Amino acid sequence: MSEQYDWAYDALLPGGLYDVAANETWLENRAKEGFHAFRAMGSRIYFAKGESAEIRYRLQPMLKEKETLEQDRVELYRSLGWEYVDAVGGVFHLWRCENPAAPELDTDPVVQADGYRYLKKRMLRSAAIEGMILLAILLLSVTAGTVLRNVLRDSLPLESLLWLTAVVCFTLLEAVNVRTMLRFLKHLKGGEEIHRPRPYRRRQWLQRAVVFCWAGFIILQAVGLFWPAGNRDMIGWSDMANDRTPKAGTIYLDLEHMAEQGQEMRFEVALRKFHELAPSVTQVRMRASEGGIGVTADTTHYVLLSGRFSETLVNDIRYAYRNWEPFEEIPVSGLDRFLLSTDNGPQVAIAVKGVEVLEIVYGGDTDLRTQGAYFAALLG
Amino acid sequence: MAKEPLKVLTESMFYVLLSLMHSERCGTEIVQYVSDTTADRVPLGPGTLYTILAKFEEEGLIRETAVEGRRRTYAITERGKGMFRRELNRLRQCVADGEREGE
Numbered sequence: 001m002s003e004q005y006d007w008a009y010d011a012l013l014p015g016g017l018y019d020v021a022a023n024e025t026w027l028e029n030r031a032k033e034g035f036h037a038f039r040a041m042g043s044r045i046y047f048a049k050g051e052s053a054e055i056r057y058r059l060q061p062m063l064k065e066k067e068t069l070e071q072d073r074v075e076l077y078r079s080l081g082w083e084y085v086d087a088v089g090g091v092f093h094l095w096r097c098e099n100p101a102a103p104e105l106d107t108d109p110v111v112q113a114d115g116y117r118y119l120k121k122r123m124l125r126s127a128a129i130e131g132m133i134l135l136a137i138l139l140l141s142v143t144a145g146t147v148l149r150n151v152l153r154d155s156l157p158l159e160s161l162l163w164l165t166a167v168v169c170f171t172l173l174e175a176v177n178v179r180t181m182l183r184f185l186k187h188l189k190g191g192e193e194i195h196r197p198r199p200y201r202r203r204q205w206l207q208r209a210v211v212f213c214w215a216g217f218i219i220l221q222a223v224g225l226f227w228p229a230g231n232r233d234m235i236g237w238s239d240m241a242n243d244r245t246p247k248a249g250t251i252y253l254d255l256e257h258m259a260e261q262g263q264e265m266r267f268e269v270a271l272r273k274f275h276e277l278a279p280s281v282t283q284v285r286m287r288a289s290e291g292g293i294g295v296t297a298d299t300t301h302y303v304l305l306s307g308r309f310s311e312t313l314v315n316d317i318r319y320a321y322r323n324w325e326p327f328e329e330i331p332v333s334g335l336d337r338f339l340l341s342t343d344n345g346p347q348v349a350i351a352v353k354g355v356e357v358l359e360i361v362y363g364g365d366t367d368l369r370t371q372g373a374y375f376a377a378l379l380g
Numbered sequence: 381m382a383k384e385p386l387k388v389l390t391e392s393m394f395y396v397l398l399s400l401m402h403s404e405r406c407g408t409e410i411v412q413y414v415s416d417t418t419a420d421r422v423p424l425g426p427g428t429l430y431t432i433l434a435k436f437e438e439e440g441l442i443r444e445t446a447v448e449g450r451r452r453t454y455a456i457t458e459r460g461k462g463m464f465r466r467e468l469n470r471l472r473q474c475v476a477d478g479e480r481e482g483e
Contacts, residue, residue, distance in 0.1 A: 060427050063434055075450040076407040077426040095427075105427035108392040115431040 009035075010046045012211075014204035016173060017043050017089045018123050018181045020059050021198035027057035027094075028197070040086040040094060058082075058105040059092040061119040069093060077105075091119050113188030123181050127174055134170065166213035169206055176203065295364035301378075302357040313357050314339070314350055321348050332372030335379070340369055351375040386439060389467045391422055396432050397441065397464045400456040404445050407433070407452065436460065 013023045027037050027045070035047035037057065074084050077095060081102025085094040095105055106112040187194070254271035258264075283300040304310050314337065318327055324343040327350070332338040337352040349368045351358040356379045362368055389397065392414075399405055399413040407429055414424045433454060436442040441460035446453040456464070 058427070063431070070452075072407070072447070072450045072452045073430055076430065079408050080411065080426045082426055103423050103425045105425045106431075107423040107425040108390050108428045108432075110390045111392055111428050111431050111435075114435060115427075 010041075010044050012207065013043045013045060013088070014200040014207060016177045016180075016203065016207070017091065018119070018177050018184075019198070019200070019203065020092075020184065021194045021196050022180075022200035022203065024057050024059060025197040026200050026204075028055065031055040031057070037085055037094065037096070040088040043089045045088070053098065054100065056097040056100075056105075057085075058095045058097070059088060060095060060105060061116050062087075062091055062093065063115060064118055065122075066090070067093075091122060109188045109190075109193050113185055116185055116188070120181060120185060123178070127178050130170075130174060134167065162213045162217040166210055166217055169210040169213065173203070173206055173210060176206075290364070293365075296362070297364070298361045300359040302359070304355045304357065307355055310336075310352055310355055310357050314352060317348075317350055317357075317359055324348065330369060330372060332376055334376030335372060338372050338375070349375070351379060353379040356380060386435070386441075386463065388470070389463070392424055392428055393432055393436075394464075394467055394471075395422055395424070396429065396436070397456060397460055397467075400442060400454060401461070401464065404453045404455040406454070410454075 014026050030037065030047060031053050034050055034052045036050050036053070036055070037045045038048050039046040069084065069087075077084065081099040082095045082097045082105060085096050088094050097105070106115075184194070253267065255265060257271050263270075281300065281302050283298065286295075286297045286299075288295045302310075302313060304313060318339070318341075321327075321341055321343075324341045327339040327341045330338045330340055332351075335351050335353050337350070339350040341348050346361065346363045347368045349358075349360045349362070349371070351360075351372070353376065358375055358379060360368065360375070386393070395414045395418065396410055398417070399410045405413065407426075411424050411426075411429060414422055433442065437444065437454075439459075440457055441463055442454045442456050444452060445455045
């Protein structure tokens with residue numbers, strides 16, 4: 001059939017596989033625009049350009065798995081004005097009729113509903129399988145972690161956004177598919193005929209969103225997995241200003257990933273992320289001896305871009321000391337927060353005032369609990 | 381897949397069985413018969429006819445008698461005749477009830 005046309009293209013059924021009326025409406029609208037379905041592969045329909053025509057398209061469910069079309073059936077349909085196009089999605093036979101005087105393909109809704117038994121079972125089965133696959137992917141992505149997840153999770157929310165959008169749209173589409181089919185069968189069993197035309201554009205957009213998001217997500221995953229090892233750091237982030245001078249900031253090394261990969265703990269091979277949240281970071285390390293006892297104090301002073309970054313940094317520091325005693329929150333005048341944790345001797349204190357964060361890791365006799373006012377005086 | 385056995389016939393089913401009561405017919409002949417008998421009151425599309433024939437055959441109400449080229453001929457079975465008579469009685473009962481109570 002395609003030989004008589006200048007060119008052809010293909011497109012997915014807009015109503016999923018199971019919104020029969022929407023898909024038939026779409027095929028008929030395409031024919032009015034001069035695009036005629038002549039072949040199908042899965043849920044993909046191939047159109048050829050021709051003359052605009054009023055053609056009826058009907059999808060008839062297969063009565064059993066891999067039902068083959070016998071020639072006498074094709075002849076019977078042909079004698080009543082219906083030509084066979086192709087099998088669609090392994091569950092439908094697609095028929096077309098150019099003769100407006102020819103009878104409808106299905107004239108008895110109750111009989112038609114009976115023909116949908118196999119399809120209903122198959123639809124529910126595929127919805128269950130797809131749901132399980134979705135759940136498995138979700139669990140894997142949460143628990144396994146990927147290079148991309150390690151490197152980009154914080155810096156590029158696009159991956160998570162695409163993933164979430166795809167999951168939401170996909171779930172919505174599945175729910176709509178199941179609901180549409182159940183309503184459809186209910187109507188048919190009640191003796192109601194199928195209502196055409198049926199709108200399909202909203203579902204078409206939803207379907208496009210799923211395809212777009214899945215494709216984007218997969219591309220991002222591939223980029224993350226196959227990005228050359230030497231360039232894995234700084235993806236989406238740069239520690240250089242436009243004039244190639246270093247910027248003030250914090251470089252995070254993914255030591256956990258290196259440990260997982262059994263790599264040597266070296267800066268050069270580590271997955272790195274540059275965090276410009278702290279334009280000013282000063283660290284002072286002091287070592288002293290008092291009466292023969294060593295005293296250490298490592299003080300890091302961060303000035304962040306916003307109070308929100310302060311909170312993030314506090315959480316990061318707390319996480320770094322998660323194996324120590326739980327942080328105790330101590331109210332100190334002049335500080336937004338003052339937190340203290342110990343580990344059988346050494347102490348770590350976090351003092352926060354607006355966009356400033358002071359992190360003190362101290363080993364000595366002084367109880368930092370009593371030094372809140374001193375830290376407050378250092379900040380702001 | 382377990383199907384529910386037929387208890388009541390739809391109008392299309394009724395006329396398809398009726399068309400086979402006295403002679404064997406192929407699909408197009410059945411359509412023609414129903415069209416003539418009902419004066420086009422009961423349309424019978426090819427999809428509906430095919431589904432009915434498949435279901436009737438599965439339930440043993442009809443059987444295939446001959447395949448000549450692209451033509452398949454069907455005949456009604458004793459079980460099919462029984463089903464038809466039961467349906468006819470049910471319809472008679474409906475009409476009698478309707479005439480007695482509804483007029």
